[in-house]
Amino acid sequence: MTAETPQLNIISDTSDRLRPILDVPESELLAWLAAAGEKKFRAKQIRKWLIERRITSFDEMTDLSAALRTKLAAEFSFSSFDQVGHQIASDQTEKLLLKLHDGELVECVLMRDPGRRTVCISTQVGCAMGCVFCASGLLGVKRDLTQTEIFEQVLVLHRLMKDDEKITNLVVMGIGEPFANYGNLMRALNFLTDENGFGLGARRVTVSTVGIPKRIRQFADCGKAFNLAVSLHAPNEKLRSEIVPVNKGTGLREILAAADEFFSKTGRRVSYEYVLMSGINDQPEHAEELAKLLRGRNAHVNLIPMNGVNELIMTAPGDPMTRKFQQILDHRGIATTVRKRKGADIDAACGQLRLNRSGDATANEAATV
Structure with a gap:
């Protein structure tokens, strides 16, 4: 990630649900990765998977270690x-x-x-x-x-x-x-x-x-x-x-x-x-x-x-x-x-x-x- 990377929103939520990964700002993700013993460039890899790739789970992030993927799934939800x-x-x-x-x-x-x-x-x-x-x-x-x-x-x-x-x-x-x-x-x-x-x-x-x-x-x-x-x-x-x-x-x-x-x-x-x-x-x-x-x-x-x-x-x-x-x-x-x-043969009307x-x-x- 670069300094120009758009910052993502943090939802204010006091429940014990896992926070969606895309809600996590760059600075916080970098800090989390450092605490997990991971290099900074992992943040860019994660972001690329989430935004550009057609995957549906952390487990499909194949250039990350299995251990990191497990940690991500335990800490964050993949989607909102x-x-x-x-x-x-x-x-x-x-x-x-x-x-x-x-x-x-x-x-x-x-x-x-x-x-x-x-x-x-x-x-x-x-x-x-x-x-x-x-x-x-x-x-x-x-x-x-x-x-x-x-x-x-x-x-x-x-x-x-x-x-x-x-x-x-x-x-x-x-x-x-x-x-x-x-x-x-x-x-x-x-x-x-x-x-x-x-x-x-x-x-x-x-x-x-x-x-x-x-x-x-x-x-x-x-x-x-x-x-x-x-x-x-x-x-x-x-x-x-x-x-x-x-x-x-x-x-x-x-x-x-x-x-x-x-x-x-x-x-x-x-x-x-x-x-x-x-x-x-x-x-x-x-x-x-x-x-x-x-x-x-x-x-x-x-x-x-x-x-x-x-x-x-x-x-x-x-x-x-x-x-x-x-x-x-x-x-x-x-x-x-x-x-x-x-979509005339499905529930096409907005909100239907x-x-x-x-x-x-x-x-x-x-x-x-």
Whole structure:
């Protein structure tokens, strides 16, 4: 390790569980190795195994002695979580359900496209934003993820991949509002994009937010060329406040102003996500209103036909309505794409796998009372 190596977080935890090895700062690991009679360079070897290699236990660190591997396993846990669910779709999208040390659950996803491997990660256990179409917030928000719990999702997905595959893109669009956990998010992203960390290019990273103006402006000043996606979902205040309740405390005007500042400072075009819900926000008049709202901005609209969620009554519009909505935006000069659905034959909706497992657990607990 070098002096420039990103420092890792220490979780404050008074339990007797083993601390995840990636939570241990360099200085502490070096001290531990010295006390164990090991050379300093072992720290670099351990880090390389954890970050770059596709292993699942200390025992696979074959250039370390068996004695050191045994000591590591006795002192530290290999990971921050256990994998308790794994779904693979027909399009080779893979979704993991991860159980954290306190029993809480989060999800992360690997999506495969020709020449592209994208991972989607979570930042919170649950979500407090209350978007009416989303499974992530149906159980409320439990807590923020630590920086290690955030970036380690990327590492566990990296380990799923074949030897000739590599992660090309990262989207922070999973469970939780990323900017509600801003400090841990940025520490995790700095690690993931540092050349002494995971080494992913900042331009390959997109953070999706429901729209927290203060944090958007702070994100613009972070010094790295990250991408910003704003979850819009409606073209006017009234409808957006119905779909995204936290809009009542901010408003479109302030969110768009912050997004404009982001573009002005970074030169990075802002994406606006728009989940299409049949009969709610998918009508031609909505498309016209959205085009008017974004006119003159260097913006891109990502139309997303809603993923089905068993607990919700909303559905996606049919292809003809989706195409008509896109055509109106295109005709008005707004750059638009329709997101290709990934993992349609598994629990594709964000938070759905967690919701299903949590629902099963609640039902089982109730049955034993």
